[in-house]
Amino acid sequence: MIHQSQRRYHRFKTGKTNKEWHADFVNNIFTSREEYKRYIREFEEGETARLWDEGLRQLRQLFDDDASYGVDIEYAKDYYAIVREMEPATVVETGVCNGISTLAILIAIKENKSGTLYSIDYPLRADESLDEFRSETFDGYGGAAIPSNKDPGWIIPEEIRSNWELIIGKSQRELPKIVSEINSFDIFIHDSEHSHPCMMFEFELAFEWINKEGVIVADDISWNTAFSTFTDVRDPAFGYISNNIGYIQMKD
Numbered sequence: 001m002i003h004q005s006q007r008r009y010h011r012f013k014t015g016k017t018n019k020e021w022h023a024d025f026v027n028n029i030f031t032s033r034e035e036y037k038r039y040i041r042e043f044e045e046g047e048t049a050r051l052w053d054e055g056l057r058q059l060r061q062l063f064d065d066d067a068s069y070g071v072d073i074e075y076a077k078d079y080y081a082i083v084r085e086m087e088p089a090t091v092v093e094t095g096v097c098n099g100i101s102t103l104a105i106l107i108a109i110k111e112n113k114s115g116t117l118y119s120i121d122y123p124l125r126a127d128e129s130l131d132e133f134r135s136e137t138f139d140g141y142g143g144a145a146i147p148s149n150k151d152p153g154w155i156i157p158e159e160i161r162s163n164w165e166l167i168i169g170k171s172q173r174e175l176p177k178i179v180s181e182i183n184s185f186d187i188f189i190h191d192s193e194h195s196h197p198c199m200m201f202e203f204e205l206a207f208e209w210i211n212k213e214g215v216i217v218a219d220d221i222s223w224n225t226a227f228s229t230f231t232d233v234r235d236p237a238f239g240y241i242s243n244n245i246g247y248i249q250m251k252d
Helices: 008-014 018-029 033-045 049-062 073-086 100-112 130-136 158-163 171-182 196-209 226-234
Strands: 090-094 116-121 164-168 185-190 210-219 237-242 245-249
Touching: 018 033, 018 073, 018 237, 018 245, 033 049, 033 073, 033 100, 049 100, 073 100, 073 185, 073 210, 073 237, 090 100, 090 171, 100 116, 100 158, 116 171, 158 164, 171 196, 185 196, 196 210, 196 226, 226 245
Parallel strands: 090 116, 090 185, 116 164, 185 210
Antiparallel strands: 210 245, 237 245
16 A cells, blocks of 8 residues: 555654565556566566666676666666556656666667657766765765766667657756656656755656656655655655655556
8 A cells, every 4th residue: 555644754764674665566556466577577588688688787897786886776677667567658867877777767668669768967977076076966975976988878778769868967957947848747767866955856846747647756765854755745645666765656
């Protein structure tokens, strides 16, 4: 069941295990658990699995551990499954980094044979000063970086880039421009600056512009109380993919 009660942040922290949260997510988003499993098998073993495998191969040539990728590779598979299930016309994503979640979304769009992904990224490169980057974003920034000679989403192969538009800049500046141009979208994914003000800004904008029956996904919600504050105030139907990833379902 999607939680509607008060004291959500406390319940999120202490109420369930990751396995239990994920089971609720599958039950809420997908027609059946079997369908969800079919999407995961498709992702891991289907015709486009080579695109994912090649992306991981490139990353592993440069990084020693998966934590450097920018998003947990297991949960990127869930992003794929969500996009396959919903068959969105438009997806908006903030935060790209090396492109793990972006790759999963674009592979799903390829399988759907329709859809466009708009991504916003304000990248930290490996040769840049973290202190200087924090002065331009927020003091608590501690996310992943991309190689100094690469662009955001550099692992995305050319064959699936035709359904992708990448915008470089801060989401606080670029997101209002995008939503005013595309008018509405079906899925919104937050994974950019995880400061409380930025997350609240993105949640509010997405909440106002997303289509009915759409889904908002937020990564790294444990960094602060923005997700719990937003769901307390707006009172949407919501749940958790894990103890660090939340989602909101838009309902009539």
